[in-house]
Every structure is written in C-alpha cells, then in structure tokens.
Amino acid sequence: MLFPKRMPKRPLYLIIPPQLLVLAIVIFPLLWAIYISFHSWNPTISPERRFVGIANYIAVLKDERFLASLGRMLYYSGVGVTIQLVLGTLIALALVEYIRSERLRTFALVVFLLPMMMAEAVVAQMWTLLVTDTGTINNILVWLGFSPIGWRTQKLALTTLMIVDIWQWTSLPLLIAYAARISVPERLLESARLDGASKFLILRKIILPYMRVPLAIAFLLRFMDSYKFLDKVFIMTYGGPGTATELPTFYLYQTAFSYFNVGYAASMSWIFGIMAVVAMLIFWRLTKRA
Amino acid sequence: MQKGKWGRRLGILGLVVYGIFILFPIYWTVNTSFKHVGDVYKVPPAFIPPDFTLEAYQFVLQGTGRIALGNSLIVGILATVLAVVLGTMASYAYSRYPNTPLTNETAQFNLLTLRMFPPIAFLLPIFWFWKTFGLLDTYFSLVITYAAFNLPLAVWLLKGFLDALPRSIEEASYVDGYSFWQTARRIVLPLIGPGLAATVALTWIFIWNEFIIAYLLGGRNVLLYTAYLPSLRRGMRIMWNQIAALSILAIIPSIIILIFFRKHLIKVYLR
Numbered sequence: 001m002l003f004p005k006r007m008p009k010r011p012l013y014l015i016i017p018p019q020l021l022v023l024a025i026v027i028f029p030l031l032w033a034i035y036i037s038f039h040s041w042n043p044t045i046s047p048e049r050r051f052v053g054i055a056n057y058i059a060v061l062k063d064e065r066f067l068a069s070l071g072r073m074l075y076y077s078g079v080g081v082t083i084q085l086v087l088g089t090l091i092a093l094a095l096v097e098y099i100r101s102e103r104l105r106t107f108a109l110v111v112f113l114l115p116m117m118m119a120e121a122v123v124a125q126m127w128t129l130l131v132t133d134t135g136t137i138n139n140i141l142v143w144l145g146f147s148p149i150g151w152r153t154q155k156l157a158l159t160t161l162m163i164v165d166i167w168q169w170t171s172l173p174l175l176i177a178y179a180a181r182i183s184v185p186e187r188l189l190e191s192a193r194l195d196g197a198s199k200f201l202i203l204r205k206i207i208l209p210y211m212r213v214p215l216a217i218a219f220l221l222r223f224m225d226s227y228k229f230l231d232k233v234f235i236m237t238y239g240g241p242g243t244a245t246e247l248p249t250f251y252l253y254q255t256a257f258s259y260f261n262v263g264y265a266a267s268m269s270w271i272f273g274i275m276a277v278v279a280m281l282i283f284w285r286l287t288k289r290a
Numbered sequence: 291m292q293k294g295k296w297g298r299r300l301g302i303l304g305l306v307v308y309g310i311f312i313l314f315p316i317y318w319t320v321n322t323s324f325k326h327v328g329d330v331y332k333v334p335p336a337f338i339p340p341d342f343t344l345e346a347y348q349f350v351l352q353g354t355g356r357i358a359l360g361n362s363l364i365v366g367i368l369a370t371v372l373a374v375v376l377g378t379m380a381s382y383a384y385s386r387y388p389n390t391p392l393t394n395e396t397a398q399f400n401l402l403t404l405r406m407f408p409p410i411a412f413l414l415p416i417f418w419f420w421k422t423f424g425l426l427d428t429y430f431s432l433v434i435t436y437a438a439f440n441l442p443l444a445v446w447l448l449k450g451f452l453d454a455l456p457r458s459i460e461e462a463s464y465v466d467g468y469s470f471w472q473t474a475r476r477i478v479l480p481l482i483g484p485g486l487a488a489t490v491a492l493t494w495i496f497i498w499n500e501f502i503i504a505y506l507l508g509g510r511n512v513l514l515y516t517a518y519l520p521s522l523r524r525g526m527r528i529m530w531n532q533i534a535a536l537s538i539l540a541i542i543p544s545i546i547i548l549i550f551f552r553k554h555l556i557k558v559y560l561r
Contacts, residue, residue, distance in 0.1 A: 015392045018380035018441060025438035026404055029415030036415075091308055098301040108305065110552055112312055117544040119499035121516040122537045126319045128523070129530055134331050136318055143334040167315065175555065199297075228408040231501040235520050249410045256414040257506065269411035280406045 037267035044260045056267035066268065069248045072158060076247065077226040080162040085219055087166070088173030089211070093203075096181050109178065116171035120231035127164045128236050157237050157244045164232060169225070173218040180214035181207065216287040223283065227276055248272055323347065323534035330530045346535035355536050358518040362498060362540075365429060365514060369436035370494045376437065377444025377489070382478075384445065385452040398445075405442045412439075413506055420507060427511045435507060436497045444493050451485030452478075488554035491547045498543065515540055 037056055039049040060066055091112065099105045115123065130136045131151035138148035151160045184207055192202050230249040233239060239246040239254065246254075252272060256265035322330055323346050324339040332340075350356070380401075383393045391397070416435060420426040455478065463473040479486065504514035515536065522533050548555070 012383075012390065012392065014379040015383040015390075018376040018445075019392060021376060021434070021438050022401065022404070022441065025416060025419075025435055026412065029412060029419045032419070033415040087308075091305065094301040094305050098298050098305065106552065108309065110548060111309060113548060113552075113555070114316065114545065115312060117495060117499075117548045118541050119501065119516050119544075121499075121501040121519050122540055123315075125519055125523075125533050125537055126315045129322065129330075129534070130315060130318065136335055139331070139333045139335045167311065224406055228410070230408070230410055234502070234505075249408055252408075252410050253502075256410075257417075262414065262418075265414055269414060273407045273411040276406050276408060276411075277403060 033266040033269055036263050037270055039263045041263040042260050043262060049263070052263070056264050057271065059264065060268050060271055065243065065246070066248065066251060068243065069246050069251045072245070073227070073229075073247050076158060076162055076229070077223055080165055081219060081222045081226055083162075084166055084170045084222055085173045085215060088170045088175075088218070089177045089215065091170070092174050092177035092181055093207075095178060109175075112174055113171045115168040116175075118168070120168070121235055123164065123168050124232045124235035127167070131160055152237065152241070154241050154244045157241060161232055161236060161245055164236070165226065165229070169222060172222060173215065176214050176218040177211060180211040184210045213287065216283075220280070220283045220287060224276075224280060227279070319534045319537055322530055323538050325531050327527065327529055327531050346529075346531035347539075349529075349532055350535045350539065354513065354518060355515070355532075355539075358513045358515040359536075359539060361508075361512050362504075362514045362516070365432050365436065365512070366494055366498045368429070368433045369440070369497050370490060372433060372437035373440040373444045373493050373497075374448075374486070374490050377441055377448055377493075378479075378486070380441070381445045381448040381452055382474075385449050386457070401442050401445060404439070405446075409439065409502060413502065417506055427508055429512055432503070432508050432512055432514075435503055436500065439500075439503070440493050440496055443496060444489050447489045447492065448482070448485060451482045451489075455481055484554065488551055491551050491554075495544055495547060498540075 036049070038051060038053060040052045040056070041049040095105055095108060099108060128135070132138075133148065133150070133152070135151075137151070141148055150156055188206055189202060192206060197205075228249060229247060230253065233245050233247055233250045234253070237245040239250045249272075252265060252268050255261050255268060321337065321339060324342050324344070325336070326341055326343055326345065329336055329340055384398050387393055388395070388398075417426070420431040420435075425431045459477060459481070460473055463477045468476065499516070501516040504517040508514055509517055519533065519536060519540075522529055522536070
C-alpha cells in the first residue's frame with residue numbers, strides 16, 4: 001500500500017544504463033578477447049587470423065619470460081606490501097600514542113596522505129629525478145663524500161621501484177590502521193591501564209585484535225593494486241635494464257602493444273586476470289574467517 | 291616512568307623521520323620547478339633555487355602543457371559526472387532492491403571483479419573496440435572508458451551511504467504524495483549529499499591520476515597530462531624544471547581535495 005504500484009519496476013530502469021556501460025566497455029571486449037585468444041593473429045604482419053585452439057594458453061604457461069615476471073611480482077608485491085603494512089601500522093600507532101594535539105595529528109595525517117593523492121606518473125617523474133645516476137640523492141651522497149649508488153642497475157632497479165611504491169602507498173595502510181586504532185573504545189583502554197596492564201600487553205590483547213580485520217583488508221587492497229602495478233615500471237625503467245623490472249603487466253603490455261602479438265597477449269590477459277581473481281577470492285575468504 | 295619517556299621520544303623521532311622521507315621528494319620537485327635547467331644537476335645540490343625563476347611554469351602554461359592539463363580537466367569532469375550519476379542509479383538499485391537477477395549479490399560481485407582485474411588485461415580488447423568504431427583518441431572514448439572503469443568505485447562508496455539511510459524516510463515521502471523522482475531529488479540525494487561529494491572527489495582523483503588508459507587510448511588528438519609528462523623526458527637534454535613545474539601544477543587539485551575531504555577520507559576507510 002505504501003508504495004505506488006509501479007514502484008517495483010524502478011530498479012530495472014535504474015540498473016540498465018550502468019549495466020549497459022559495463023557490458024559495452026568490459027564484458028563485450030573480454031568476450032572478444034576469449035575469441036581472439038584461440039587464434040594466432042598479428043595485425044602488423046598479416047590481417048589473417050588462424051585458429052590454433054588452446055595452443056596460445058599452453059605457450060604462455062611454458063613461457064619462461066612470463067614465469068620469470070611472475071617471480072619478480074611475488075618478490076615485489078610480497079616484500080613491498082608487507083613493508084607498507086608494518087610501516088603504516090607503526091606510524092599510525094605512534095601518531096595516536098605520541099601526538100596529543102588533535103590539530104597537529106590531523107596536520108601530520110594530511111601530510112602523510114599526500115603521496116597517495118598524487119598520480120603515479122607524477123610520482124615516477126619526481127623519483128626519477130632523485131635516483132638517476134647524476135640525480136639528487138647521488139649528488140648529495142657525493143657531496144657528503146660517499147660513493148654514488150646505482151639505483152637503476154640490474155641488481156637494484158626492482159628494489160628502487162619498491163621503495164618508490166612504499167613512499168607512495170604506505171599512506172593507505174596507515175590511514176586504515178589509524179581509523180582502526182581510533183575506533184578502539186577509550187573506556188576499554190582506561191580500565192586496562194587501571195588494572196596495571198603494561199603498554200605491550202594492551203597493544204597485544206586489546207588494540208591489535210581491533211586492527212586485525214582492517215589490516216587484512218588493507219593488505220588485500222594493496223596486494224590487488226600492486227598486482228596491477230604498471231605505471232611506475234613504464235615511466236621509470238620501461239622494464240629494464242634488460243628484463244630486471246619486467247613485471248607481468250609490463251610483459252603483457254609489450255606483447256600486446258609493441259610486438260602486436262594479439263592472440264598471444266589475449267590469452268595471457270585471461271591467464272593473468274583469472275589468477276588475479278582467484279588470488280582475491282582466497283584472500284577474501286581468509287579475511288572473512290579472521 | 292623514565293622508560294615511557296624514552297619510548298615517546300623514539301616515537302616522535304620516528305614520526306619526524308617519516309615526515310622528512312615523505313616531504314623531501316615533494317620539496318625537491320617544488321625546488322626544481324623554480325630553477326633554470328642548468329642548475330638542476332649541480333654538486334653540491336642547491337637546496338634553494340640559486341637563481342629563482344618562473345620560466346618553467348611559463349613554458350608549461352603556454353604550450354602543450356596547458357592543452358594537456360585542459361584535456362585532463364575536461365575528460366576528468368565529464369567522466370566523473372557520468373560515473374557518479376550511473377553509480378548513484380546502480381547503487382540505489384543494489385541497496386533497495388537486491389532481489390532481482392540484475393541486482394543480486396552475484397551481479398554486485400561481478401561489478402567489483404572489474405576492479406580486481408588488472409586494467410592492462412582489459413585494454414587490448416578495448417583498444418581494438420574503439421579502433422573498430424574509429425573512435426580511438428577522442429573525448430568520447432576516453433570519457434566512456436574512464437566512467438566504466440570507475441563505476442565500481444562509485445557504486446562501492448555510494449552503496450554504503452545509501453545502506454545507512456533508513457528506508458522509512460522514503461516511505462514517509464511517498465505517503466506525503468511525492469513521486470519516485472521527487473523523493474529522489476528532495477529527500478534521498480540531499481541526505482546522502484556529503485557521501486555524494488566524497489564520491490565525486492575520490493572518483494575525480496582516480497581519473498585525474500590515471501596513466502595507462504590516457505597513454506594507450508589517447509595521446510595525439512586528446513593528450514592528457516599524465517601521458518604528456520613522460521614525453522618531456524625524451525630528447526638530448528631533459529627539462530627537469532619543466533617536468534617539475536607540470537608535476538606541481540598537476541598535484542594542486544588533489545591537495546585541495548585532500549584538505550577539504552580529510553575527515554571523509556578517514557570515514558570512508560573506517561567502514
């Protein structure tokens with residue numbers, strides 16, 4: 001009675017335009033990519049598409065360059081995101097624990113969040129100026145009498161990228177950890193202090209349990225993003241030197257847009273994409289259980 | 291007691307060190323943007339521009355830099371409006387009518403899957419999609435693509451605000467004789483106003499900051515600033531002062547949004 005009779009149809013009017021957009025830009029191209037992935041097709045060589053079945057998929061899974069890039073991603077994401085999470089949590093705890101002035105705390109938080117609001121392209125440029133061979137950091141080192149560091153060499157380049165990513169993205173776990181920390185009821189902490197519990201015990205028994213789920217979500221978000229990581233590789237190192245910073249996203253870019261090996265790239269997209277979704281589902285489950 | 295004092299000192303020291311780590315690259319970019327290009331590589335490095343100049347800003351604002359920033363602004367605003375309008379529609383349907391085949395949990399999850407897939411995995415087919423229609427490198431294709439990629443974000447943010455709005459308020463409005471659209475305009479939208487504003491701000495930042503779509507789908511006719519920035523580094527002499535100036539101009543809008551929406555940003559991640 002409360003609703004006019006036409007009401008139940010409204011959601012369909014509302015949901016159709018957004019769904020159409022997603023269908024056109026995402027679903028349709030993805031289906032096309034499945035179709036192409038069963039073909040051998042390089043439009044720069046010949047317009048002809050040759051049906052090859054699942055040969056592309058098998059080739060990708062055997063492709064050593066692809067597997068090596070996955071290994072790099074594990075190092076880069078695993079180590080990088082863990083550092084971001086630990087550092088972000090420590091900074092957030094220190095902020096709440098040691099800065100009493102509300103104003104100063106908000107100011108510090110805004111400063112710490114700055115990098116997250118910047119374009120990856122801008123951050124990559126800013127840091128390239130700092131880490132090139134004759135860049136600022138090396139100039140300062142030389143000036144202080146140290147020897148310059150080869151930030152962009154075979155050995156260090158991937159770690160340099162990781163440092164830049166830590167600079168930019170520690171903000172996110174920091175923000176989430178901060179939000180989780182201030183959601184701990186003050187009463188609970190007060191009564192624990194009155195009972196004479198040590199700071200460490202309060203941290204371990206009261207604060208950390210409150211932070212566990214948000215931190216798991218922070219890990220999930222960061223891992224998801226670092227999985228997609230491409231911009232900084234593209235701008236700072238272009239996969240090099242050699243293949244030292246070639247992550248799967250960059251190899252995929254090369255295959256699709258430099259070699260125009262379209263069929264092969266399409267099957268790689270699908271393998272990589274499915275791996276992303278599976279990884280996320282696993283993390284999602286683990287988070288829910290936590 | 292003594293021990294607690296040292297812990298506090300150590301903590302504050304840590305915060306200061308981290309603050310320097312965060313601020314140094316930004317400070318250095320500002321510093322570089324006011325230098326002549328010849329002063330950029332000096333040893334010892336000049337911590338204050340030795341010969342303060344605005345020539346980098348002048349160059350960036352006169353030429354291609356202004357076009358690129360302008361294009362980014364146009365595409366960013368249009369795509370944000372589209373994403374938020376469609377996102378509001380979708381999130382309302384998801385929030386109020388979660389039991390139809392198009393709005394149930396599976397449909398909602400499918401939309402979120404979009405955010406999990408690496409964009410580069412989509413971009414090959416999307417590139418050919420726009421190429422087929424002859425729309426590659428146009429405002430139209432860029433706006434539509436950005437709106438589609440950021441729709442999940444808008445829906446995810448807005449649905450939280452709509453879920454928190456009691457249904458009884460809308461029911462009361464129908465009892466008063468308001469129609470569906472009147473209710474939407476006079477009751478629902480004003481009540482989720484702050485959430486809507488935060489969603490607009492965040493969506494806009496994501497689009498403004500995006501690089502690879504700008505690089506692959508645009509570039510010639512519609513050059514966005516993120517795609518233009520790397521191209522400044524080619525050539526014999528790298529114009530670091532111009533790169534720095536463009537970078538500073540590009541982060542100003544985000545800083546303004548960050549300062550205005552700092553409370554909302556924290557709230558968004560609280561949920």
